[in-house]
Amino acid sequence: xxxxxxxxxxxxxxxxxxxxxxxxxxxxxxxxxxxxxxxxxxxxxxxxxxxxxxxxxxxxxxxxxxxxxxxxxxxxxxxxxxxxxxxxxxxxxxxxxxxxxxxxxxxxx
Amino acid sequence: xxxxxxxxxxxxxxxxxxxxxxxxxxxxxxxxxxxxxxxxxxxxxxxxxxxxxxxxxxxxxxxxxxxxxxxxxxxxxxxxxxxxxxxxxxxxxxxxxxxxxxxxxxxxxxxxxxxxxxxxxxxxxxxxxxxxxxx
Numbered sequence: 001x002x003x004x005x006x007x008x009x010x011x012x013x014x015x016x017x018x019x020x021x022x023x024x025x026x027x028x029x030x031x032x033x034x035x036x037x038x039x040x041x042x043x044x045x046x047x048x049x050x051x052x053x054x055x056x057x058x059x060x061x062x063x064x065x066x067x068x069x070x071x072x073x074x075x076x077x078x079x080x081x082x083x084x085x086x087x088x089x090x091x092x093x094x095x096x097x098x099x100x101x102x103x104x105x106x107x108x109x
Numbered sequence: 110x111x112x113x114x115x116x117x118x119x120x121x122x123x124x125x126x127x128x129x130x131x132x133x134x135x136x137x138x139x140x141x142x143x144x145x146x147x148x149x150x151x152x153x154x155x156x157x158x159x160x161x162x163x164x165x166x167x168x169x170x171x172x173x174x175x176x177x178x179x180x181x182x183x184x185x186x187x188x189x190x191x192x193x194x195x196x197x198x199x200x201x202x203x204x205x206x207x208x209x210x211x212x213x214x215x216x217x218x219x220x221x222x223x224x225x226x227x228x229x230x231x232x233x234x235x236x237x238x239x240x241x242x243x244x
Binding site: 021023052055056058 | 120121122139140143144146147150151154213214216217220221
């Protein structure tokens, strides 16, 4: 799993690559928390290169959402593949996160 | 080929290594591979979290077979009785404050599997999960 950052307008775009599962969700969560705690309260989680997320990985999204909301910021998710979309539906995340098919839509949210 | 866990502190990457060692792994689509991995990770992590006891010689055994239509995953453990099929899915939520980080694993298993069967025999949980890899 790798996270790269890019500031685009008011949003910090987090490009998440690889997989988030039981083996690495703790470090992924710590990395995302550190980014938000550094004052980045408007976040887009770009999942274009994210291949696999288990329920442990979903926690990273949940933590980011709660942190951002606590700071009064905005969070959006984009480029979910079919598996991720399904996981978001099953876990109710799809009805709580702002989910966009592409980055452009998320940036305009 | 079976995969066995006897230690609570497993490296979850070993599950992926096990899957890749299966003879039929290469004929499966990436979607099916990911579903198998999620089903195993979620089931095993639930057993380890809720019923595995290091001091009672607990084990978890995984065996995977394939036929013309289905991947058949059998997970046997001698831990505390636990039927994941009876576990209710988290209710549909609409507010971030309601979201919780538990219960989603079993919901994912139920979503991905085509058939689930649970039995308790000889003090073991026997959980059979069927995945249709042809559809």
